[in-house]
Amino acid sequence: MDKVLTSLWDAADHLETKEDMAAYLEAALEDGDPNLIIAALGDIARSKGMTSIARETGLGRESLYKALSFDGNPEFMTVLKVVQALGLRLRATPI
Incomplete structure (x- = not known):
């Protein structure tokens, strides 16, 4: 039996447009x-460049990596700053 080669898949490598980013975040919100x-x-912040997001938000790059990980627990203000730096918007819609 031949070996199957696999590689890690990183969503950040595939988020190329604002539309991609918005759809990805929308799916997570849903x-x-x-x-x-x-x-x-x-993932979206890494696709755009964590250094530039850190600069735009005024937050430390390493603290952003930690806060925006799966087990991160960022303050809501951090989330809002990141969303704004990404050029995205959070919206409320009735369910």
Whole structure:
């Protein structure tokens, strides 16, 4: 039997447009899992460049990596700053 070669898949490598980013975040929001939402924001931030997001938000790059990981627990203000730096918007719609 031949060996199957696999490689790690990173969502950040596939988020190329604002539309991709918005759709990815929207899917995480629809799922409703807070850890998934934060991780999605982290993926989007990495796709744009964590250094530039850190600069735009005034937050430390390493602290952003930690806060926006699957197990991160960022303050809501951090989430809002990151969303704004990404050029995205959070919206409320009736369910």
